[in-house]
Amino acid sequence: MVVVARVVFLILFLSPLSLSLPDDVALLSFKESLKNTAALDSSWINGTSPCAKDKLWTGVRCNGNAVQLLILLNFGLSGDIDVDNLYELKNLRGLSIANNNFSGPIPPFNKLGSLKALYIQGNQISGEIPTDFFSQMGSLKKLWISENKFSGKIPESLGQLQNLVELNLDHNEFSGPVPLIDQKSLASLSLSHNKLDGEIPQSMSRFGAKAFEGNPGVCGTVLQKECNQPPPNETPPVGNGNDSKESSTKWVILGVVVALLMVTILFKNKQEDNFSMMRKENLEMVQPRIPSSNRRSSSSRRGNDSFHSRKSSHHGRSVGDLVVVNDEKGMFGLQDLMKASAEVLGNGGLGSAYKAVMGNKLSVVVKRLREMNKLSRDAFDCEIRRLGNLRHQNILPPLAYHYRKDEKLLVSEFVPKGSLLYLLHGDRGTSLADLNWPIRLRIIQGVVRGMGFLHSEFASYELPHGNLKSCNILLSSDYEPLLTDYAFFPLISNTQTAQSLFAYKSPEAILYQQLSPKSDVYCLGIIILEILTGKFPSQYLNNQKGGTDLVHWVRSAIAEKRETELIDPEIANASSSLPQMEKLLHIAAACTESEPQKRIEMREAITRIEEVQV
Numbered sequence: 001m002v003v004v005a006r007v008v009f010l011i012l013f014l015s016p017l018s019l020s021l022p023d024d025v026a027l028l029s030f031k032e033s034l035k036n037t038a039a040l041d042s043s044w045i046n047g048t049s050p051c052a053k054d055k056l057w058t059g060v061r062c063n064g065n066a067v068q069l070l071i072l073l074n075f076g077l078s079g080d081i082d083v084d085n086l087y088e089l090k091n092l093r094g095l096s097i098a099n100n101n102f103s104g105p106i107p108p109f110n111k112l113g114s115l116k117a118l119y120i121q122g123n124q125i126s127g128e129i130p131t132d133f134f135s136q137m138g139s140l141k142k143l144w145i146s147e148n149k150f151s152g153k154i155p156e157s158l159g160q161l162q163n164l165v166e167l168n169l170d171h172n173e174f175s176g177p178v179p180l181i182d183q184k185s186l187a188s189l190s191l192s193h194n195k196l197d198g199e200i201p202q203s204m205s206r207f208g209a210k211a212f213e214g215n216p217g218v219c220g221t222v223l224q225k226e227c228n229q230p231p232p233n234e235t236p237p238v239g240n241g242n243d244s245k246e247s248s249t250k251w252v253i254l255g256v257v258v259a260l261l262m263v264t265i266l267f268k269n270k271q272e273d274n275f276s277m278m279r280k281e282n283l284e285m286v287q288p289r290i291p292s293s294n295r296r297s298s299s300s301r302r303g304n305d306s307f308h309s310r311k312s313s314h315h316g317r318s319v320g321d322l323v324v325v326n327d328e329k330g331m332f333g334l335q336d337l338m339k340a341s342a343e344v345l346g347n348g349g350l351g352s353a354y355k356a357v358m359g360n361k362l363s364v365v366v367k368r369l370r371e372m373n374k375l376s377r378d379a380f381d382c383e384i385r386r387l388g389n390l391r392h393q394n395i396l397p398p399l400a401y402h403y404r405k406d407e408k409l410l411v412s413e414f415v416p417k418g419s420l421l422y423l424l425h426g427d428r429g430t431s432l433a434d435l436n437w438p439i440r441l442r443i444i445q446g447v448v449r450g451m452g453f454l455h456s457e458f459a460s461y462e463l464p465h466g467n468l469k470s471c472n473i474l475l476s477s478d479y480e481p482l483l484t485d486y487a488f489f490p491l492i493s494n495t496q497t498a499q500s501l502f503a504y505k506s507p508e509a510i511l512y513q514q515l516s517p518k519s520d521v522y523c524l525g526i527i528i529l530e531i532l533t534g535k536f537p538s539q540y541l542n543n544q545k546g547g548t549d550l551v552h553w554v555r556s557a558i559a560e561k562r563e564t565e566l567i568d569p570e571i572a573n574a575s576s577s578l579p580q581m582e583k584l585l586h587i588a589a590a591c592t593e594s595e596p597q598k599r600i601e602m603r604e605a606i607t608r609i610e611e612v613q614v
Contacts, residue, residue, distance in 0.1 A: 023067045024050050026088035027057070035079035036101070040072075043556075055559045059552070061507075061594055066091035069511075069594075071549070073098040073119070081107040090114075093511055098122050098144065106150070110136050116511050121146040121168065128152030135160060141513065142166040146190070154179045154191070165513060166499070170194065170214075178204070178218060187499055191215070199227045322411070323381065324400045325388030329362060329413060334402060337366060337411070349500020350467075350488065355414055363414035364399065372408050374493035380408070383491060390457065394450030396474060396482040412484065417477060420527075421470040425536050437574040437581070438614045439479045440531050444584065446481040447473060448606045451524060454486055455517060455602050462515050463489040467501045468523040469540060470530055502526075505539050507594040518596045521605060525591025528584055528609075529554055534568030551592045558589055580612050587612075 021029070024046075031037055031044055043058045044050075051062035061069035067089050078101040086092060095115060099122035106129055109118060113136050126149035134140065134157040143158075146168045153176040154169060162183055170190040177198040178191065189207040197217030204211075205222035212218050219227040322334040340356040347353070351369045358364070375383065380403060390397045402409035417423075420443065423435060435443075451465060458464040465486040474482040492498045503509060503519040526537050529550040538547035557566050563582040564572070572578070587608050593599040600608075 021085070021088040023065075023089055024048070026085045027060070027067070027070075030082050030085040033080045033082040033085075034077050036076045039075040039077075053559065056552075056555060058556070061094075061552075063091060063595065068092065069094040069096075069507075071096045071552075072100070075100060078102060083108050083111050087111050093117070093139075095119070106133070106145075110134060113137055114139055116140060116163075117142040119144045121148065123148055126150065129155045131155045132157050134158055137161065138163065140164060141185075142510065144168045145172070147171045150174060152176070154181075154196075159183065178212070178215075180204070182206075322400045322402050322409075323384075325385045326397050326399045329399055330360070332358060332360070332362065332400070336360075337364075342366075349497055350485065350492075363416075364411050365414050367410045367412075369408040369410055369491075371493050371497040372488070372491045373406070374491055377403055380491065383487075384410070387487060390453075392450060392453045394446045394481055394483060395453060395486075396484045415474040415476065415482060417475045417479075419471045420473040420475060420481065420531070423475065424470060424530065424534060434479075435570065437571040437577050440571060441580075441584075441612060441614055442479060443473075443475070443481045444528055444531055445609060445612075447483065447527060448524065448609045450481065450483040451520065451602060452606045454483070455520070458487050461487065461490065462517075463487075463501070463503050463519060464517055465520050465523070466503045468520060468527060469502045470527060473527070502540070506596075508596050514596070516596060517602060518599050521591050521599055521602050524602070524605060525588040526550060528588035528591065532568065532571075532581055532584055532588070533566050534570060551594075554585060554589055554592075558586065577614060580614070583612055584609070 027050055028044060028046060031040060037044075040058055043055065048055065048057075049065070050057040050060045050067055051065045056062070059070060059072045059075075060067055061071065068091050070086070070089070070092060071094070073096050077097065081097065081102060086095065092112065093115060094117040095109075095112070096117075096119035098119045101124065102120070103124040103126065105127040106120075106125055109115070109120075110133050112118075115137060116139050118140065119142070121144045125145075128151055131153065133155050134143075138161065140161050141163050142165060143161075144166070147170075150169075150172040151174065154174050156179055158164070158167065159179060159181045162185060164183060164186050166188040167181065167186060168188070168190045170192040172194050174191070174194040174196060176196065178196050178200050180201050180203070181189065182201065182203040189204070189211045191212055192210065193214030195217070196212075196215040198219070200212055200218060200220030200222055202221070205220065207222075209223050212220075212223060219225045322332070322337065324331055336358045337356055340358045343355045345353040345355055345365065351367050354366045354368075356364050356366050372380070381401075384398060384401045388397050388399070396412055396415070398410050398412045400411040402411075418426075447468075451468070454464045465483065466489040467485045468483070472483065472485045474484060476482060489498065489501065489503075492501075498504070502523050503515060506515075506519040506522040508514040508516075509519060526539055529535075530537050533548075533550065533554075535548040535550060535553075536546070537550045539550065541547055554566060557563055563585050564578055566585060567578065567581050571581070587600075587605060590600045591605055
């Protein structure tokens with residue numbers, strides 16, 4: 001009887017200690033280990049639910065009533081990271097503590113074996129990582145530990161993660177040889193700016209030279225550096241920026257076609273004062289530095305919108321020819337482009353962009369597309385001709401293309417007013433003042449009409465657009481939006497390049513690598529929020545440095561019935577239209593639901609947006 005009594009005692013009083021803590025208790029216990037938690041104090045309140053629909057806790061994303069993501073970036077947090085309490089969050093699949101002030105050795109994140117995404121970049125975490133640290137994290141798809149102070153050898157267990165898609169270890173102090181990390185799933189790799197040495201494994205050459213730059217002791221064919229040569233003692237001179245700009249203007253188009261390597265060198269020397277290509281990121285277009293400045297160089301958007309067409313002297317469809325797929329602006333050939341004055345507009349995940357003004361005053365944008373070798377020449381020709389035949393007032397079709405085995409040039413009309421990105425976040429002067437409420441509503445409705453057309457025209461595509469963001473929305477002289485860079489997904493052969501498409505920033509793509517037309521709906525929701533609030537979305541940036549998490553900000557404001565606080569002051573003075581603006585905010589929130597099954601369809605979004613009136 002004594003033994004039975006003891007057993008009953010153990011069952012009744014000791015077993016509960018082994019049960020999982022509720023998510024709210026686990027999170028509050030985790031918070032107690034941190035310092036400088038002012039950003040969390042207002043919503044992380046004992047007795048409330050972190051997943052309450054009316055007041056979601058700051059940085060928390062849920063699936064039903066279970067915490068699925070914890071996104072605590074740019075909060076100035078420090079102290080200890082209590083991984084044991086995070087372990088109690090049984091449905092936790094993503095963790096970001098990026099850009100805070102954490103220091104000391106790496107916490108035992110390897111206890112969180114179900115994590116799919118871990119972002120700890122931009123802290124002061126230091127020391128060596130045990131070689132087997134990641135061996136129990138087989139679910140991990142995205143790992144960012146850049147911009148810390150890690151040292152020692154890169155853990156070999158990283159090469160065992162068969163689901164890993166993104167790996168960023170750059171800007172640390174890792175030393176030793178380059179480890180073999182070449183699993184088929186891996187699409188993006190950055191080991192740059194460490195202290196690595198030795199030869200790059202041949203199978204890792206597919207990640208390109210940028211993945212290994214900044215390691216003077218590293219050699220290999222991808223760097224065009226033989227391993228029997230000693231590393232250079234000093235960095236080659238960069239050169240004069242003015243000379244580079246002048247050289248680019250005179251030779252860039254000719255260089256693209258005839259001497260690709262020379263163009264690359266020239267472009268590396270090209271410096272744009274008011275743009276920042278975020279390090280190690282594949283952004284489709286250059287972005288303004290956010291939030292330290294909202295300035296932008298005006299030189300890259302000036303143009304002449306009156307031009308005439310003439311027939312070029314090009315012959316046939318040889319390798320050197322330009323294939324015109326839309327002759328509404330007249331006929332022209334490769335020689336016309338080679339003789340044109342040129343200006344570098346930007347460089348991004350899909351390639352470089354140049355403005356060319358030909359002798360007949362026709363201004364075009366020439367994009368050099370990388371990694372678009374998925375289709376044969378005939379299939380590529382068929383796809384681009386299909387794009388060139390599109391006719392819709394909110395779609396900008398291509399004019400011509402040039403085909404080579406390893407690169408493609410796509411030519412489209414230059415739109416002088418520039419992109420929505422520039423007008424919203426460039427010089428906050430007359431251009432922004434022109435974006436009153438009726439114009440912004442016209443832009444939003446024009447965008448959804450264009451998206452509706454693409455979703456009808458490419459209904460069978462996994463991503464009918466795939467790259468909808470403000471830099472890919474050009475504005476005509478009367479502020480009619482023109483969508484660009486659409487329907488490229490079937491053309492892209494390189495997985496890393498494909499992931500530069502903005503559709504890959506949707507939650508389902510980040511966590512599960514799942515894409516669908518609803519990924520376009522998510523992108524549409526970000527656009528609407530960007531236009532209504534005037535804020536630059538942090539969703540555009542991989543490194544999350546800058547911008548505003550519009551999805552969380554808006555969702556919290558809606559839950560607290562303070563939607564009017566979100567409206568850009570530039571349009572909030574149209575007080576009689578505030579109910580319509582709030583209606584759009586709610587539609588955008590429905591478009592950016594984290595779970596695709598809860599997200600509205602594109603058709604419903606279009607219908608609801610068309611009902612909004614000035």
